[in-house]
Amino acid sequence: MHCSFGRYQSNMRRWRRLAIVLVAMATALCQLPTARADRLKDLVDVAGVRNNALIGYGLVVGLDGTGDQTTETPFTVQSIESMLSRLGVNLPPGTNLQLKNVAAVMVTAELPAFAQPGQVLDVTVSSLGDAKSLRGGTLLMTALKGPDSQIYAMAQGNVVIGGAGASAGGSTTQINTLNAGRVPGGGTIERAVVAPVGEGGYVELALHDSDFSVASQVVDAVNRKFGNGVADALDARTIRVRAPADASGRVAFMAALEDLSIDVAMPAAKVIINARTGSIVINQAVTLDACAVAHGNLTVTIQNEPQVSQPAPYSLGRTVVTEQAQIDVKQEKVPITALPAGARLTDVVRALNSLGATPADLLAILQAMKSAGALRAEIEVI
Numbered sequence: 001m002h003c004s005f006g007r008y009q010s011n012m013r014r015w016r017r018l019a020i021v022l023v024a025m026a027t028a029l030c031q032l033p034t035a036r037a038d039r040l041k042d043l044v045d046v047a048g049v050r051n052n053a054l055i056g057y058g059l060v061v062g063l064d065g066t067g068d069q070t071t072e073t074p075f076t077v078q079s080i081e082s083m084l085s086r087l088g089v090n091l092p093p094g095t096n097l098q099l100k101n102v103a104a105v106m107v108t109a110e111l112p113a114f115a116q117p118g119q120v121l122d123v124t125v126s127s128l129g130d131a132k133s134l135r136g137g138t139l140l141m142t143a144l145k146g147p148d149s150q151i152y153a154m155a156q157g158n159v160v161i162g163g164a165g166a167s168a169g170g171s172t173t174q175i176n177t178l179n180a181g182r183v184p185g186g187g188t189i190e191r192a193v194v195a196p197v198g199e200g201g202y203v204e205l206a207l208h209d210s211d212f213s214v215a216s217q218v219v220d221a222v223n224r225k226f227g228n229g230v231a232d233a234l235d236a237r238t239i240r241v242r243a244p245a246d247a248s249g250r251v252a253f254m255a256a257l258e259d260l261s262i263d264v265a266m267p268a269a270k271v272i273i274n275a276r277t278g279s280i281v282i283n284q285a286v287t288l289d290a291c292a293v294a295h296g297n298l299t300v301t302i303q304n305e306p307q308v309s310q311p312a313p314y315s316l317g318r319t320v321v322t323e324q325a326q327i328d329v330k331q332e333k334v335p336i337t338a339l340p341a342g343a344r345l346t347d348v349v350r351a352l353n354s355l356g357a358t359p360a361d362l363l364a365i366l367q368a369m370k371s372a373g374a375l376r377a378e379i380e381v382i
Contacts, residue, residue, distance in 0.1 A: 040205075040218065041258035044239070047204035048195045052111040054152055054187075058142030059083065060103045060125060060159060066133040066178075067103040073129035076104040083140070103131035107142045107155050109187050113195050121187040123155045126180040133178035135161045144187060152193070157186030198243035198250045203257075210236040213265040221262050226253075269377035271366060278359035280349055282377075291374035 059079055060067075068076045077097050084091065091097075109123040125139055137159045144153040159181040197203060207214060215233040222231035222241060231241045241257065244250045269285035349362065357365075369375040 037261040037263045039258065040221075040260040040262055043214065043218070043262060043264070044205040044207050046197060046254070047206060048197050049113045050195075051113060052146055052152070052193055054109045054111050054144040054146055056107040056142045056144040056155065057128075058105055058107050058125075058155070059140050060105050060131075060134055060137035061101060061140060063101045063103060063131070063134065063137045065100045066131060066135070067099065067101050067137075068127075068129035068131050070097055070099050070102075073104060076102060076129055079104055103134060103137065104128040105134070105139070107139065107144060109144055109153060109155065111146070111152055111189065111193060113193070115189050116192050117189050119189045120185040121153065121189065122185060123183045123187045124180065125159050125183060131179060133161070134159050134181050135178055139183055139186065146193075150191065152191045153187045153189050155183060155187040157183040159183055197254070201242060201245065203241045203243045203254070204234075205239040205241060207237045207239070209267075211265075211268075212236045214262075215239055217262055217265065221260055222257065225256075225260055271375075271377045271379050273359070273363055273366070273379065273381050275359055275363065275381050278362070280362065282349075286375070286377040288369070289374045289376070291369055291372055 057079075059076075070077050076099075080097060080099070080102060081091055104127075105125045106128050107123050107125055109121055111121070115121070123139075123144070125134060127134060139156055139159055141154060141156045143151045144155055146152050160183065161178055161181040205218070207218075212233075215236055218239055219231045219233050222239075223229070229242070231239055233239050244253050266285050267283060269287065270283055271286060272281040273279075363379075363381065366375060366379055370377070370379055
């Protein structure tokens with residue numbers, strides 16, 4: 001009797017510990033972050049809201065003998081003479097300049113949307129001639145123009161070269177090029193780009209990728225949030241949204257619109273192949289059917305085998321027939337490997353890689369499978 005009571009207490013302690021563990025697991029699961037849908041701002045661009053490219057030609061001075069060879073880059077000498085002339089310095093005719101501390105450069109920058117005069121931006125400076133290094137140089141005042149040849153910013157300042165190199169034990173390791181650098185905050189905006197958003201009563205949203213399903217889901221989500229008729233899809237990419245007339249209300253409306261959650265449908269099946277590195281990226285929508293492909297001394301066979309699941313007697317279940325794939329890869333008619341069931345393209349690629357197939361072999365086999373209708377995906381080579 002005493003032993004039975006002891007076993008009862010021991011069992012109760014075990015059940016109590018199990019209950020504590022289950023409660024802790026349930027609490028942890030409840031605290032796990034739930035999956036969120038994509039925000040609208042991550043799926044679309046607002047028409048008229050974009051950066052604008054700027055470009056200019058200038059000179060970098062103060063180099064330590066690493067500038068352009070003036071005999072090889074006549075445009076550098078011409079630029080120096082023109083600059084000195086504007087500053088009131090006239091060189092005698094026939095003067096042959098031999099300078100090594102000046103380099104001709106191209107200056108580029110991105111003008112952000114809604115940028116106003118007086119704001120600063122970073123500029124990139126790149127050597128145009130045969131300068132060895134721009135380290136320690138100073139960019140002289142350079143006008144930055146847009147595609148319309150209008151000046152939108154002026155740039156000037158010290159050029160910063162990052163990761164020039166490291167030396168240890170008498171050896172030097174070059175990390176990146178010395179012929180390009182940046183001037184942080186070296187550009188000053190002189191002219192603003194007008195980007196009217198919603199002034200005509202509507203805002204146009206452009207999806208990053210054309211998709212009728214995503215466009216329809218965006219329209220439904222916007223109309224549920226702001227009322228019927230606020231949004232309508234013009235095509236698979238463009239969505240027109242009615243916006244408030246006043247500017248302050250329009251800003252608040254756009255902020256709420258961009259933060260709207262959208263349940264995005266499964267994307268189109270796609271296989272991305274990098275022909276240079278052999279990298280292959282496959283999304284979850286890719287499917288395979290039964291097929292056999294021969295390429296050189298490689299043979300790939302995919303067979304779909306029906307699997308029948310029979311319910312227990314007198315149960316309410318139904319007989320379910322599913323198809324599972326058996327993938328067999330052979331080389332010179334000798335079986336190499338048989339992969340587990342499941343028609344997955346990753347299994348085919350892994351098996352071919354184990355045989356030493358080149359990226360060209362993989363690309364040819366995948367294209368043949370697509371042509372035969374066994375690979376339901378779009379193949380994109382980068």
